[in-house]
Amino acid sequence: KNEVEQSPQNLTAQEGEFITINCSYSVGISALHWLQQHPGGGIVSLFMLSSGKKKHGRLIATINIQEKHSSLHITASHPRDSAVYICAVTNSGGSNYKLTFGKGTLLTVNP
């Protein structure tokens, strides 16, 4: 079992829909990261959080440390949001620079 599990693996939505991508992890962490990767493109860091909730524009990330679960929400989705969204964690302890990644969620937003 992977240390970081994401669901769903693939997600198709219509423009304007509210999107939720989930991430569960099985290890103690010092932080959780949400990243965005466009096909053939680079990786952009969206959020780094260790508790609570963060918001940036139409993106919201939440984390529940007790349940070892995080969600990434996109409000009023748009075709330009189509990308792979990757959850990653940095473990608590000495190696807290090392990111462990989920396999990603491929989001397609249709106009």
Add this chain to the structure above:
Amino acid sequence: NAGVMQNPRHLVRRRGQEARLRCSPMKGHSHVYWYRQLPEEGLKFMVYLQKENIIDESGMPKERFSAEFPKEGPSILRIQQVVRGDSAAYFCASSPLSGVSNQPQHFGDGTRLSIL
């Protein structure tokens, strides 16, 4: 451009050749990380370097792979005698000098390595 710069963006090599991937971190960043993304798989940590030091290479294959981050110039990931299984996207990330290791990492656009 203040971002993490990787070059080349695409690299094609024949089996047995050497591949050199370069990464210039963001200005003011002295921590560099290399990750590999195999086809249909997630990203995997390879190595963490600071200037002139390898801090953690636990994700590096034991043979043919090496990394350096010299005092001057970019970080280099070197793969000797490449094989088909080395075909992947290689990403570099950097973080600031602050000494706090749990920092957001800033990623480059990656190098897509194809082995013929």
